[in-house]
Amino acid sequence: MSSLFAILLPLRFCKDRLMTSTVTPSFKALIPFFVFIITFLSVGIIQDDFYALPAPIAVIAGILVAFLLFRQSVEVKIKTLLEGCGDPKILTMCMIYLLAGAFAAVTKATGSVDTIVHLGMDLISSQYIYFGVFVIAAFLSVSTGTSVGAIVALAPIVIGFADTGDFSLGILCGALLGGAMFGDNLSVISDTTIAATQSLGVKMSDKFKANIKIALPAAVATIGILIYQGLALEPTDSDTVAYSYSALKIAPYLMVIILSIIGVNVFVTLVLGVITAGLLGLFYGDFSIIEFTRIAYTGFTNMTEIFLLSLLTGGLAALVAFNGGIEFILVNIKTVINNKKTAQFGIGALVSSVNLAIANNTVAIIISGAIAKSINDDYALDPKQTASTLDIFACITQGLLPYGAQVLMILSFANGKISYVDLVGNSWYLLLLFASTTLFIILKREAPARIRAQK
Numbered sequence: 471m472s473s474l475f476a477i478l479l480p481l482r483f484c485k486d487r488l489m490t491s492t493v494t495p496s497f498k499a500l501i502p503f504f505v506f507i508i509t510f511l512s513v514g515i516i517q518d519d520f521y522a523l524p525a526p527i528a529v530i531a532g533i534l535v536a537f538l539l540f541r542q543s544v545e546v547k548i549k550t551l552l553e554g555c556g557d558p559k560i561l562t563m564c565m566i567y568l569l570a571g572a573f574a575a576v577t578k579a580t581g582s583v584d585t586i587v588h589l590g591m592d593l594i595s596s597q598y599i600y601f602g603v604f605v606i607a608a609f610l611s612v613s614t615g616t617s618v619g620a621i622v623a624l625a626p627i628v629i630g631f632a633d634t635g636d637f638s639l640g641i642l643c644g645a646l647l648g649g650a651m652f653g654d655n656l657s658v659i660s661d662t663t664i665a666a667t668q669s670l671g672v673k674m675s676d677k678f679k680a681n682i683k684i685a686l687p688a689a690v691a692t693i694g695i696l697i698y699q700g701l702a703l704e705p706t707d708s709d710t711v712a713y714s715y716s717a718l719k720i721a722p723y724l725m726v727i728i729l730s731i732i733g734v735n736v737f738v739t740l741v742l743g744v745i746t747a748g749l750l751g752l753f754y755g756d757f758s759i760i761e762f763t764r765i766a767y768t769g770f771t772n773m774t775e776i777f778l779l780s781l782l783t784g785g786l787a788a789l790v791a792f793n794g795g796i797e798f799i800l801v802n803i804k805t806v807i808n809n810k811k812t813a814q815f816g817i818g819a820l821v822s823s824v825n826l827a828i829a830n831n832t833v834a835i836i837i838s839g840a841i842a843k844s845i846n847d848d849y850a851l852d853p854k855q856t857a858s859t860l861d862i863f864a865c866i867t868q869g870l871l872p873y874g875a876q877v878l879m880i881l882s883f884a885n886g887k888i889s890y891v892d893l894v895g896n897s898w899y900l901l902l903l904f905a906s907t908t909l910f911i912i913l914k915r916e917a918p919a920r921i922r923a924q925k
Contacts, residue, residue: 499795501539502786506532525833526778529786536789547789554788555781563668563780567773569740570659574614575769576744576762577722580751581715583623586610586723588715597703600641600696603628604649604899608689611653613723615660617868618875620650625883636703640888643880644896645696647869650876652689652899654831655865656681658730659740661776661832662861669839670846670857674730677861680854684862684910688902695898716754722747776832783836791840800844813849814911817842817856818863830875831868835860862907869900 509531513523537547554560577583586609594602603624611620628642654660658674667677726743730736748762757765790796803820807813820841825834838860846856868874872890880893894900 493794493797495798495801496794497798499790499793502532502536505535524775526782529782532786540793550788550792551785554785557784559668560784564777566664567777568770571773572766572769573740573743575765576747579765580719580747580756582719585715585719597700600645600700601693603642604645604696607646607649608652611650612657615657617650617654621879629883640892640896641699643893647897648899651865651869655861662835665832665835666857666861670843670853672853672857674736676854677857681858684906688906691902692899810849811911813845814859817859821860821864822867825864825867831864834864866900866904
């Protein structure tokens with residue numbers, strides 16, 4: 471349970487205070503974070519909905535406790551809070567969220583999501599449907615940056631497949647879940663990627679390259695299993711269904727993916743993506759110029775919760791750091807870390823534990839960011855790999871949670887036709903991703919760590 475203490479963001483302010491070694495470790499300073507977690511978790515359990523209470527409200531509860539608990543003057547507390555909220559990394563993260571929201575809203579309005587689904591269904595025969603569902607879900611999730619969005623778009627179609635042939639609904643849904651989490655983990659516009667890269671201060675393209683080395687072997691092995699499982703299926707009448715779509719509408723997704731991989735600035739990439747999607751929408755008559763601006767603004771407002779969460783958690787983290795909370799966690803967590811490999815596993819356990827508590831992988835990464843950054847610096851880890859590890863473990867945990875949004879969404883669409891055990895038992899990608907990550911950490915050769923405390 472000690473890893474639940476890690477409710478932190480990658481704040482330069484926090485790091486600078488730790489570097490000065492003037493902060494006395496204090497468990498008491500972590501109480502506001504406990505209030506945040508317990509408030510968020512308790513309401514979720516009572517309401518049977520972990521999204522019932524807006525996360526920013528839970529953070530505000532923690533901030534109020536911090537103001538009542540800590541001894542500094544109100545002026546000092548306010549200054550510390552604002553310094554945390556206004557940290558450049560926090561503001562960068564928030565701006566990226568806004569642009570990503572606009573891109574998702576505009577591409578949806580142009581019909582790009584439907585295009586991806588119909589294109590995939592048109593090209594895949596029934597014998598390869600398991601493999602096809604995984605690939606389509608992965609591409610859709612990579613393109614849109616959301617696993618939940620991919621599941622919402624595809625689940626009705628996937629559930630319907632079970633009634634058109636001798637398909638296993640468990641395998642279909644497991645492929646859907648795995649593909650959606652694959653894309654969410656790797657997408658350059660995903661909340662999790664944005665949070666992980668900003669926490670560690672690395673480029674999205676660098677994180678993607680480090681991440682793909684671990685995720686791709688798991689994906690390839692998953693595809694092999696799904697193809698093998700589908701070989702016994704017989705062709706059905708659904709193979710003759712003709713879908714109507716314009717392949718040009720996937721252009722904005724392809725452009726964003728390519729520009730991000732080659733290292734173009736994320737702001738430039740997303741702005742170009744929004745403009746391209748907007749021009750396509752105007753060309754096809756999907757909306758007018760005025761409607762385009764309104765849709766883009768709707769995309770901004772769709773990101774309000776995660777925007778405020780990042781901003782307010784940054785302020786709360788600054789208050790806790792100022793009073794010794796971060797230093798307390800660092801001192802204690804280092805007692806179980808003695809080399810680079812245990813440091814990486816420690817980061818994985820950290821973000822997984824937080825995710826178990828709050829059932830939201832993006833929030834778990836935001837919460838764990840500063841601790842992961844401190845461990846990364848202390849043990850001279852590769853920041854790109856640390857960002858990847860942070861995102862991967864959060865992805866695995868979120869995908870397997872029985873009360874996570876992704877699992878609940880699929881089970882809801884299935885309407886009792888499959889059980890949680892059947893779903894997770896067929897989610898080959900998540901299980902193989904855990905194995906791939908574990909082997910990568912164990913087998914990767916590392917240079918000797920340069921521990922800051924020994925300098």
